[in-house]
Amino acid sequence: xxKFSISPPVAAILLAIVLFLLSGFLPNGYxxxxxxxxxxxxxxVRLAVFLxxxxxxxxxxxxxxxxxxxxxxxxxxxxxxxLTYVTVKGEDDKVLLALxxxxxxxxxxxxxxxxxxxxxxxxxFVMTLGMSGVVTGLIIIINHGNVSGxxxxxxxxxxxxxxxxDIPIPNAIIIWIIFGFLMWLLLERSTxxxxxxxxxxxxxxxxxxxxxxxxxxxxxxxxxxxxxxxGGFLVVGNTGVVFIALGQPxxxxxxxxxxxxxxxxxxxxxxxxxxxxxxxxLTLITSxxxxxxxxxxxxxxxxxATLLVMISIYGRQRGFRQ
Amino acid sequence: MKRFSWDEMMNxxxxxxxxxxxxxxxxxxFILQPNMFARDTLNSNMRVFLPIILLSVGQAIVILGGxxxxxxxxxxxxxxxxxxxxxxxxxxPEKMWTFVFVSIGAGILAGAINGFFIAFLxxxxxxxxxxxxxxxxxxxxxILPNPGGGIPAEIANVYRNTTPLGLPLAFYVIGVVxxxxxxxxxxxxxxxxxxxxxxxxxxxxxxxxxxxVLFSTYVASGFMSALAGIAITMLSGSGNxxxxxxxxxxxxxxxxxxxxxxxxxxxxxxxxxxxxxTLGIIQNIISFSRIDTWWETFVKASIIVVALAxxxxxxxxxxxxx
Numbered sequence: 219x220x221k222f223s224i225s226p227p228v229a230a231i232l233l234a235i236v237l238f239l240l241s242g243f244l245p246n247g248y249x250x251x252x253x254x255x256x257x258x259x260x261x262x263v264r265l266a267v268f269l270x271x272x273x274x275x276x277x278x279x280x281x282x283x284x285x286x287x288x289x290x291x292x293x294x295x296x297x298x299x300x301l302t303y304v305t306v307k308g309e310d311d312k313v314l315l316a317l318x319x320x321x322x323x324x325x326x327x328x329x330x331x332x333x334x335x336x337x338x339x340x341x342x343f344v345m346t347l348g349m350s351g352v353v354t355g356l357i358i359i360i361n362h363g364n365v366s367g368x369x370x371x372x373x374x375x376x377x378x379x380x381x382x383x384d385i386p387i388p389n390a391i392i393i394w395i396i397f398g399f400l401m402w403l404l405l406e407r408s409t410x411x412x413x414x415x416x417x418x419x420x421x422x423x424x425x426x427x428x429x430x431x432x433x434x435x436x437x438x439x440x441x442x443x444x445x446x447x448x449g450g451f452l453v454v455g456n457t458g459v460v461f462i463a464l465g466q467p468x469x470x471x472x473x474x475x476x477x478x479x480x481x482x483x484x485x486x487x488x489x490x491x492x493x494x495x496x497x498x499x500l501t502l503i504t505s506x507x508x509x510x511x512x513x514x515x516x517x518x519x520x521x522x523a524t525l526l527v528m529i530s531i532y533g534r535q536r537g538f539r540q
Numbered sequence: 541m542k543r544f545s546w547d548e549m550m551n552x553x554x555x556x557x558x559x560x561x562x563x564x565x566x567x568x569x570f571i572l573q574p575n576m577f578a579r580d581t582l583n584s585n586m587r588v589f590l591p592i593i594l595l596s597v598g599q600a601i602v603i604l605g606g607x608x609x610x611x612x613x614x615x616x617x618x619x620x621x622x623x624x625x626x627x628x629x630x631x632x633p634e635k636m637w638t639f640v641f642v643s644i645g646a647g648i649l650a651g652a653i654n655g656f657f658i659a660f661l662x663x664x665x666x667x668x669x670x671x672x673x674x675x676x677x678x679x680x681x682x683i684l685p686n687p688g689g690g691i692p693a694e695i696a697n698v699y700r701n702t703t704p705l706g707l708p709l710a711f712y713v714i715g716v717v718x719x720x721x722x723x724x725x726x727x728x729x730x731x732x733x734x735x736x737x738x739x740x741x742x743x744x745x746x747x748x749x750x751x752x753v754l755f756s757t758y759v760a761s762g763f764m765s766a767l768a769g770i771a772i773t774m775l776s777g778s779g780n781x782x783x784x785x786x787x788x789x790x791x792x793x794x795x796x797x798x799x800x801x802x803x804x805x806x807x808x809x810x811x812x813x814x815x816x817x818t819l820g821i822i823q824n825i826i827s828f829s830r831i832d833t834w835w836e837t838f839v840k841a842s843i844i845v846v847a848l849a850x851x852x853x854x855x856x857x858x859x860x861x862x
Binding site: 337359477515516520 | 657661663666667670672673674675676677678679680681682685789793796801802803834835837838840842848849852853855856
């Protein structure tokens, strides 16, 4: 007899749908108006895009195993958002340059993380935590209290607005779908993806079967940094303003989104679809609690409890007796 | 006579590097602040360091057992808000004693909740304690939504200004903690703890009660977090539900600088105590060296990264020579 099991991404999406349907009954929910309901659902997915992209790098480092985690993602987001903001200065033709700067700066920071982790054998948790402090320091120096800049109209057009007046799908969601497809190619259809899962499962066997563990590991952290940099570029395109604490609130939710999506925090198993589902669930819960006008204390407690319940359902590790 | 061997020192005494670092930091601090060993200066430093030291000890026990506790700051916040609201600025010493015990009970309960989910339900420590940290900080905000309240100044002064035999109170507290740890280390439980942290599967095979040992580490961490909460409340004299939040990551950094590996089973509690003091001294040095305020965060974080990287760099250089 087959044991009943449900894959985490599916469970997360089901949970999101149930929660969303229930939220219609709230006093200030969408009620019986189907158009309002669709608009609300679209908006929640649009908000989830930013968390989802930032959590992409997190997914990669977590799959790579060996306690892989990137605690510098939040501060990289802030840094590249600020760099984009001051580079673009409201001009459309500087947008590509700003995107390039965001990716390169993110990748550089990720590369330094990777160097520390692979060559100096510093645990990823503390290496990226320390790096997060250094990047925050850099932000304070660059920022010097205030920055002057502006996002370009084309960024707002491409990130914050819908596809066209007739098709009310926000561009951000379309970007995310393409991004998700690329991540799937990377994880499931590329040699890099194969090596990534291999080192996540067992580094010794990976090495024996010819995987260059050090290079793969270094590449993972570099890529994760670049993806966080891309996240910063997107976030500033959406908000249009920058501040020192812009990226930090994305950090732990990015890890939670990965965990909720069923990627094992111990590495070797996971998917980006799961992370996308996790990002939607977390964004949904947060925005529901906000619309319910709960005090901050209750909001945090409900978020913590939901997270505990979700990981209790399918985040359990193998018992010793098995 | 045996030749001095760096490798052997590092292997046998994981805190060896931490002590070198502490001596260097102390020397620099002493040059910048010649009166730092005077009774009052020493006391005013140590009373600031003590909460983080106590927190790092609890964190070290969890990490030795192969876990991590992101919720320690939340427990500190709960204890702080309980004391600040229930004792009050005009409370009697009896009331203070009562709620000190209540606080310790709350800390142990919070630790037991973590332990239940991690040891019995086999959830991943990092994401579980992240979820409970929301529960705990949310609960602290529920008790005290806005900063305020406090404990009587006379009671706070007992903590701030007691210097038996001319030595800071913190020295005695640290002494007791280390003695208790040395005793625990020598018991069968101490061996179990290292066995579980080193290789939980193997420990289970050799009939070590793995589940209970894991559970106990989180209870110990909850207890130490409560002590840290009491200490920081007596230091500040006031209540603030967010007071513990920044302390969590500092405690983890202190443990790692103290030579206790995040992978578990290696190190001890004395190292993290040294690590916590070193982090405090680094902060001192930065305040005294009069560097530009904008650069402070960057310099501090860079020093910490270099300190984390140094053992690895030394190993790399040594391997090249051979």
